[in-house]
Amino acid sequence: MALSEELLSRPFAAVREACAEAAATARHVAIDTDALARYAALLPQGELGASPTSFPRLDGDVEALATYTLCLDAINFGSGWFPQLAKRPGLSGYGTIETLLREHFERTGPFSARELRGIEASAVAQLLCQTPLAPPIDELMELFARGLRELGELVATRTGGSFAGFVEEAGGSAAALVRNLLAMPLYRDVAQHGGMTVVFLKRAQLTVSDLAHALPESLGRFRDLAQLTLFADNLVPHVLRLDGVLRFEPELVARIEAGELVASGSPEEVEIRACAVDAVEQLVGLLRARNVSVCARDLDDWLWRRGGRPEYKARPRHRTRCPYY
Numbered sequence: 001m002a003l004s005e006e007l008l009s010r011p012f013a014a015v016r017e018a019c020a021e022a023a024a025t026a027r028h029v030a031i032d033t034d035a036l037a038r039y040a041a042l043l044p045q046g047e048l049g050a051s052p053t054s055f056p057r058l059d060g061d062v063e064a065l066a067t068y069t070l071c072l073d074a075i076n077f078g079s080g081w082f083p084q085l086a087k088r089p090g091l092s093g094y095g096t097i098e099t100l101l102r103e104h105f106e107r108t109g110p111f112s113a114r115e116l117r118g119i120e121a122s123a124v125a126q127l128l129c130q131t132p133l134a135p136p137i138d139e140l141m142e143l144f145a146r147g148l149r150e151l152g153e154l155v156a157t158r159t160g161g162s163f164a165g166f167v168e169e170a171g172g173s174a175a176a177l178v179r180n181l182l183a184m185p186l187y188r189d190v191a192q193h194g195g196m197t198v199v200f201l202k203r204a205q206l207t208v209s210d211l212a213h214a215l216p217e218s219l220g221r222f223r224d225l226a227q228l229t230l231f232a233d234n235l236v237p238h239v240l241r242l243d244g245v246l247r248f249e250p251e252l253v254a255r256i257e258a259g260e261l262v263a264s265g266s267p268e269e270v271e272i273r274a275c276a277v278d279a280v281e282q283l284v285g286l287l288r289a290r291n292v293s294v295c296a297r298d299l300d301d302w303l304w305r306r307g308g309r310p311e312y313k314a315r316p317r318h319r320t321r322c323p324y325y
Contacts, residue, residue, distance in 0.1 A: 003182060003190065007199055011178045012227040014199045016281055019229075022198045022274035028249045029271040031279045035244040040286035049298035055214035056102050058110075062219060066163040067110040069214045070155070072101055073207040074147040074184075075124075079234050080261060080321035081140040086130055092308075100128050113161035116152025121145040136321075143186070143323050150184040158183075167211055167219055174222040177211075178204045189324040193270040200273055202325050206231045209297055226295040230280040232273035233325035235307040236300060238317035245279055248272070256318045264322035272318055 007014045023031060058064040075097060078085070082093030091099060104127055111119075121141040125133050130141060158180070159165035170177035181187045181204040189200040205228045212220045230236060240246040248256070252268050262269045280299050287294045306312065 008179050011175055015229045018198045019274040019277035022193050023278035025194055026271040028252050028268045029275045030247045031275055032247055036282055039245050040283050045292055048294050048302050063164045064110045065214050066167050068105050069210050070163050073203055074151040075144040077323050077325050078140045080319045084137055113152045113156040116148045119145050119148050147186050154183055172223050174208045174224045177208050186323040191265045191270045198270055198274055200232045202231045228297045230277045230296050230300050232277050234317050236303045237272045237276040239303050239307045239312055240276055246275055257316050262318045262320050264320050269320050
């Protein structure tokens with residue numbers, strides 16, 4: 001999908017504005033404003049932003065850390081396939097992928113851009129212990145391989161194969177790094193809803209956030225990091241629904257509970273994600289009105305960790321097969 005100049009010039013505002021408009025016109029999902037206000041009052045302020053995602057040390061090698069983080073987020077999707085993914089005992093789909101990629105880096109060192117440019121689905125399947133390949137995971141492995149090839153091509157052509165150089169090229173601007181990542185087609189997380197364009201950019205924003213966690217401040221400090229929105233996936237909306245902040249129409253709940261796939265770009269799928277983004281923006285506003293220093297990135301981290309609790313994992317969340325989450 002072609003991206004407008006306005007979106008590229010102000011990506012985070014574009015996400016906020018489009019999701020607010022989609023939420024206001026949604027038919028299948030709604031934000032319960034009374035429940036939202038109660039939720040804001042009960043949020044444990046001391047836990048917000050307190051537990052950043054951990055990343056491997058890789059002997060402090062900045063190039064290796066940048067390579068690992070960019071590779072991880074190049075394949076940080078596939079939740080719609082995860083029920084069929086072969087997993088490490090005790091680990092989720094994401095946990096399995098993250099662990100196996102990290103072990104590869106610790107065992108053999110980072111990929112080069114040249115290696116990534118030529119990687120095939122069979123090699124990704126071997127790396128992630130998904131052999132022998134069979135449907136539907138073969139489709140996911142091909143998407144993973146495509147994502148890694150796009151990354152290798154982008155880094156090779158923009159910064160001569162340096163992954164740290166690719167991050168440095170953004171000049172400490174999260175918005176600039178998001179724009180650069182959107183050169184890769186699988187990062188263009190944009191949908192249509194009711195005749196309007198709805199912007200999410202989940203993985204592009206998450207990549208910036210992860211790089212800020214993983215890299216030293218000399219490279220990973222982004223002056224506009226607090227402008228990031230919620231990283232709209234299928235777990236945070238699930239938490240917000242079970243906590244009463246989001247209300248799904250009964251038919252949609254029944255489909256989700258039955259394990260039926262929700263089509264990527266369908267009105268229901270767009271509304272689930274857009275309402276989650278807008279609900280978190282409203283939570284940020286309510287908290288700031290109480291002089292709580294918080295941003296959407298802090299709430300995303302807290303809600304995502306909350307989603308790992310047994311009571312949330314015990315209930316099905318929506319599954320969509322797409323390269324965005």
